[in-house]
Amino acid sequence: MNHFEIQDLPGKGRAMIATKSFATDEIIFEEEPFVSHQFSWNTAYGYAACDHCMRPLETLLENVRRLANNQAVAVPLVEHDPTALWFPQFTQCARCKVRYCSEDCLVEAQKRYHRVACMGAFRADDTHPINVLNETWKKMHYPPETGTIMLIVRLMAMYQQSNKKSEFLEQLQSFQALIVNREQKIYHKMLGENFERQMEQLYTAFCNAFKSEEFAMFTTPDAFKTLMGILGTNSQGIATSVLAQWVTKVSELPLPDADKEQLDTVIDELYAKVGDFAGEFLNNEGSGLYILQSKINHSCVPNAQSTFPYSNDIVVLKAVAPIEKGDEICISYLDECQLERSRHSRHKTLRENYIFVCQCPKCRAQASDPDVTSDEDEDDDDEEMDDCDDDMA
Ligand SMILES: [Zn+2]
Ligand SMILES: [Zn+2]
Ligand SMILES: [Zn+2]
Incomplete structure (x- = not known):
């Protein structure tokens, strides 16, 4: 039985609404792609x-x-x-x-x-x-x-x-x-x-x-x-990787601290080696259409996230914040780096890629923020982009 329903919200269109409360990390649903x-x-x-x-x-x-x-x-x-x-x-x-x-x-x-x-x-x-x-x-x-x-x-x-x-x-x-x-x-x-x-x-x-x-x-x-x-x-x-899966698995092993440290070094070295040749292209990559998951609206403060824990194309929607019965379930269409940017910058990406203007609580709260001029915005974006690159390295 599903613990959500798809409703038509006046002025907003289709939305996924929780019909029970979910705790952070709780699974909301699993879905195979269409x-x-x-x-x-x-x-x-x-x-x-x-x-x-x-x-x-x-x-x-x-x-x-x-x-x-x-x-x-x-x-x-x-x-x-x-x-x-x-x-x-x-x-x-x-x-x-x-x-x-x-x-x-x-x-x-x-x-x-x-x-x-x-x-x-x-x-x-x-x-x-x-x-x-x-x-x-x-x-x-x-x-x-x-x-x-x-x-x-x-x-x-x-x-x-x-x-x-x-x-x-x-x-x-x-x-x-x-x-x-x-x-x-x-x-x-x-x-x-x-x-x-x-x-x-x-x-x-x-x-x-x-x-x-x-x-x-x-x-x-x-x-x-x-x-x-x-x-x-x-x-x-959709991205799958036996290397990423192995890293998750061995990182959870109950090892003595010294061994863990050594393992971390080995993992870093492995990523450096594969990165030298394959660059950013480490995963099997593809995409899918999901009947339910595609009905979930975007929010810049999402309460849910799409995850792929089985290393295949099955999506598992997980709560990332407590969700009350009657709340709309939202995911972010932006990645973490994009989410941290200014409202102006987030809206630009959403408009270009998904053709809508975000009205989420964060965007409404920031509605009075001055729109950064394009120059500042570009500088701003570049800087934030660098930060994100560092994070990923
Ligand atoms: Zn065949
Ligand atoms: Zn927003
Ligand atoms: Zn298969």
Whole structure:
């Protein structure tokens, strides 16, 4: 049973309201994505993740050595390698060789989309229309990635394979509601300066990949733009990493202080090694659409947070502050660094990325703050940006 409901608030629109109180750290709900997909470049660069749930498909050693580009890197405490639990279950599609973390994921993928999406031997054929579409996307969207056209490709397969098409369309429609008129801004954000021409090229490649009559409702220019809009405004980033999972695990080990200190040094050195070669790109990265999670509004003082504790695409919404029955449940669409910035600066990011003006308690309290002039704001932002970079290093 869910302990929240989706309500329409006058003047605000859809909101998630708590129907019981939650203590800090309490789980509000867990949700599997409606659809998820690894990013295109992330896949191309050999980041190995389950094609269905994005669970890492490398052992800790494989992962660290690939990221450091050094087969000699050694790692202690490999008996705590999180992949060891899964390794015996790894499997693949017999036809196209796409890899899965488990028989469960393979079966689920087959059941929902892979029966029609499987490209068999054509998976390696650069001239296959799906591969052409993916390449067209990749040329427009270099890392750091924030989306992939392959999420839309998977949606099309889900539609084609579904025997409850009207239900599928209804669910897809529930994401659409978030899109406001000013879609142009989103396309600009996704595709950059030449977005109109790029949109044209993507659209052509999309139509080539989905020529059959049954996709006719998605291949009109407007329908394609709507799909792109859904991708731009509703998708939630997903990152999985066997290294990060191992670090969490060994950091919780009951070790004597001296050993803990030594372990911290080893972990720092490991991150330095992988960072030298892979830079900021340490994770399997992708994104997903979540039916419930996407209904949660933003607040600059959120009382909840989306977490991914299972190292796959299942989102767990956790309270980060006490929530009373009747309170709206909010998450932050901004990262921690962005949240610390001025109201002016937060609003700019939210307006550009999500097309709304934040009216949260923090923004209302700061409403009388003078708007910093653009020069000061830029300086301010740069400085804050540096702080954040330091934090991450
Ligand atoms: Zn999986
Ligand atoms: Zn296959
Ligand atoms: Zn706000």
